[in-house]
Structures are given as C-alpha cells and as structure tokens.
Amino acid sequence: MSRAPSLPPAARAVLDHDRRSLARLISQVENRDRRVEPVLRALYPHTGHARVIGIAGPLGVGKSSLVNALLRHLRGMGQKVGVIAIDPSSPFSGGSVLGDRIRIDREAGDDGVFFRSMASRGYAGGIASATREVARLLDAYGMDLVLVETVGSGQVDVEIRRVASTSVVVLVPHLGDEVQSLKAGLFEIADVFCVNKSDLPGADGAARYLADMASLSPEEGGRWRPPVVTTSAIGPQGIPELWEAVLSHERFLDSDGRRADGERDRVRAEIGDLVRERFDRRLEATLAEDPKLRALVDEVLRRRIDPHAAADRVFTEIARRA
C-alpha cells in the first residue's frame, strides 16, 4: 500500500525503520498514552504481514531460554523477529518485575530482532490491547514474526489466544501438584505442546501423556490435534521441530478459511477491549470528579442506598454525557 502524504512523522519513522521511534511508540502504547492513537491509526493500513505466535506456560519452565533458542533459529532462516515478553507485575508499583536488563543480549546489534518486555498491569483486557498494538508496530516496522512470551499462568496466558494465531504451551516433565492443576486451563489454549527441559527424567512420559490427552479430542470436523514436541536448552535440542510444529498449525489455519475465522474473532475481541478502555476512562473521570456522584458513596456507606442502585445511577449518568 502506498504511503499517504498525510502520515504523522512518528508513523513514517516506523515505516522508515527508525528503531528509536519504534521504542518510543511502544512505551506510549504500554503506558496507554492516548497520544499514540493517531500514529497507530495511520499505520494500520500498513500492517497485516507479521504472524503473531504465543509462547505460554507456568513460571519456571524455561520459556525465556526457549525463546532465545527459537530466535537464533529464526534469524538463521533470515526471518525478522520481534519479541514481546509479558512479565508479571504489581498493579501498584507498575514496573515489570523481570525487566529488560536480563534480555538485552538477545538483540546484540542485530537489526532483525527487536525485544521488549511489558508489565502485565491493569485488567486483563488492557494487556491484550497493548500486546496487539505493540505487535502491530513491530509489523509496520517490517518484522515477519512476533513472538509473545507470557510469564505466569492463568488469565494472562489465556489472553494470548485473543492475540496470537498459534499458541505454544510450554511445560516441564515434573511440576508441583498445585501448578499441575493449572494445566487444565493451559490445555485448552494449546495449538502446540512443548515439553521443555527434556533432559530431566520423565520427559518422555509427560510427552506421551499430553499426546494421549490431545488424541481424546474428537477428530470430526477436521479439528486440530496439538502436536507434542520435546525441547531442551542444552544443545539446544528440538528447536527446528518446535518451529515446524508451529508452521504446521499455521498451514492448517490457511486451509478452509480457518485463518479468516480466527482473525474475525480477534478483531471482535480487540474492538471490545478498546470500547471497554474508553468506558473505563469515562468511568474513572466520572467517579473522581463529580461531587454529586461522590456523595453516592457516602449514601452507600450509610446504607441509605445499596451498591447496585448506586451503580445504576452512575451508569445512567455516564451514558447521558456520552
């Protein structure tokens, strides 16, 4: 698509492969700074090339080392790769816990790699919106692939399905009983299973178990059965096989209009998340500023009205102003 002459300078800088502009825009997206919105909107017609691949799993399964090995493999194949690592963080301190410091060696002056870690602060929809928009900036910058690595488990991992076309779930041969129980949720988001740390005892058994579980799902309607790959950071081992498994799912998506269905679902989720963000901003402003509405809180505290009645009044007020 040709570049419109009216493109904002920051948007043009991304298309012109300016790394510092890219970094600055990503920070604005991460901070949900609305000034980035016109740039994102101008860049949107220039996106759609990069594939977004999710790498999810519980803490301690070695996702970072795995992503590093995958990155080297993909660079060896000439692919340009962006990495977004979502770190668990406190909504109070706001900062990313693991930080960029330990990752910086991944780039090492290679212009075909861009690494960024983001804190998973705020509500789940917020991180999904930010991840999508950073992925789109990396797409406009010229990356072929965007790997989204989620540290943690549960809600944030599941959000990856709202962003990525293929999700890899990484596990290790032995996890504690309680962490193991979390696998129920991870099982449902997996397009590919990766049993990492395959040098540990029990790896083959874990892989067989996952393959058995995957084969239980009905084959009818051409449903996808997640392949199981074993990998190890020692060597490393199994990385080409892991990537081949990802590509096999991507090829599956390209058959029978499945990719279009997935994209439709993701765009619908994206619009929903953005509408929710708009409403949240309005709600916070309304609750913070309007003395009439602040007085409602006192009435609830005195038990003159109940919280649902107060919520109805606030909702009506926000709608009236919109």
Place this chain on the structure above:
Amino acid sequence: MSRAPSLPPAARAVLDHDRRSLARLISQVENRDRRVEPVLRALYPHTGHARVIGIAGPLGVGKSSLVNALLRHLRGMGQKVGVIAIDPSSPFSGGSVLGDRIRIDREAGDDGVFFRSMASRGYAGGIASATREVARLLDAYGMDLVLVETVGSGQVDVEIRRVASTSVVVLVPHLGDEVQSLKAGLFEIADVFCVNKSDLPGADGAARYLADMASLSPEEGGRWRPPVVTTSAIGPQGIPELWEAVLSHERFLDSDGRRADGERDRVRAEIGDLVRERFDRRLEATLAEDPKLRALVDEVLRRRIDPHAAADRVFTEIARRA
C-alpha cells in the same frame, strides 16, 4: 434494623439462618445471575457486622491448612466464620480447579462455619464483585468473620485489597527465584506477613528479611508496619499469634477514622466494578446482535477502517441506546 415486610422470601431465609437458601444465593452470585440482585439489595441494610480478612499468597505455601487451623482457633473463641476460597480456573472450562471436595471436612456439621470455593473466572473486577457479594450474604447470615483465601498470585491477590479490611500475605522460607520476584506485588498488599512452614530451614531468616523490609517504610503519618508472624501446620504453631496480629491491624484501623477511609475506598471500587459489569453486558449484547456493528468487524479486517475508529462507533452506539 427491623425487617421490612416486603423482604423477598430468599432474603428473609438468609436472615432466618437457612443454610440451603444461602448456598443457592451464593451460586447465583458466582454465576453473575442477575436474579439475585433484588435479594442482595434487600439484604444490604442488614449487613455491616462481619469483618472481611484476606489470606493471600503464591501457590504451594500451605494457605488451605493455615486457614483450617485459623478456623479451629476462631471457632474455639466462639466466632462464627465464613470462608471464601478463590481458586484459579480456566475461563474456558469455567470450573474451579481445586474444588469443594477437599474442603468439605472443614464444616463437619458445624453451623457456625460456612465454606465456599469460587472459581476466579472472568476479568478481575468480576471476582471482586462476586467475593464482596458472597461476603455480604455471609454477613447477613450472621457470620462474625469472613476469611477470603486466594490461591494464586498477582492480579487476583491484589484484588483482595478491594474487598478485605486486613490482608495477610503468606509466604514460605524458600521459594523459587521466579516466584520470589512476585513478592514485590504481594509486599504492597500485606497488613500482616505470615511465614508458614516454619519447620523448614530458613524460616527465621525469611521472617527477619520481611521485618527489615517492613521497617524500611516511613513511620511518618502513623503508617502501619506489617508485623511478621511464623506459623506451622505441624502442631499447629503460631495460630493465636497470627490472629492477634490481624486484630492489632483491625484496632489500628479503628483509630483516627482509618476504617472509614478504607470503607469509602472499597465502596467506590465496588460501585466502579458494578458499573463496569453493566457496561460489559451491554457491550456483549451490542457486539453479538447488531448486524450493523458486526459489519464493522469486516471493515476492520479489510483495513478500510482501523480498530480505534470501530471502537469509537461502538461506544457511541451503546451510549445512544442507554
């Protein structure tokens, strides 16, 4: 407060200490079934007696055994206690992973105890709303205390501060490096630290470390410094001391209007969560039903408009209908 003659039968049943009605209403709250709303509203003036205490911490620190020991201690003191255990769960399967099965022995025919586990499905605000409303049902039922136990870490644990007046953060002497990094978020929500499994080596060192961290916060303005208690399920040990630490924070809240400030913050958060739920229902209905809005998704997919433009149109449409 006298019971109004117009009280819905289900609300009257809770005030009349009907255990089965209570259980049924809690299920409705958990499912965000709107039919429970009139009951909650009618009961609201009959609540405000029970104190809500949060017990948070990472997986595997022994929170369930600790809560069991605390429950026995509190029952021995004649306190009636409700327990809400929030379990990690998959938003897809919806079910609670750990389940009620393993907890049922806690009640053992004792009418002064009511135990309920809830799945932490949906967005973070949803679980906070459900927890508040279940706590209020337990309050109306006549409980003196409601213990909210959160399994997991991160967002859900932090939500406990929006519900409980005192939050206990439970840790163990040694956690993995990555889990340890999550402590940053947990540190900020703690009113009381509990180093559980004090029979393990390193417990004294961990307690000293936490006490040192707590003493770093400025004393000015009469700020609270979280006490550190060591406990063990073997014995059990340290349970009366743990409860005394909780009560010391509750007494601190009763000085200088601090409790009123906290309640105001919690009511404000509650109204916000309920308004957000109302908006979410409207949004989902709008996205699902309106063909004009569904066509927007296609325009975004064809890159004729961008997701932010689509979100603006949906937001305007919802406000117009409200």
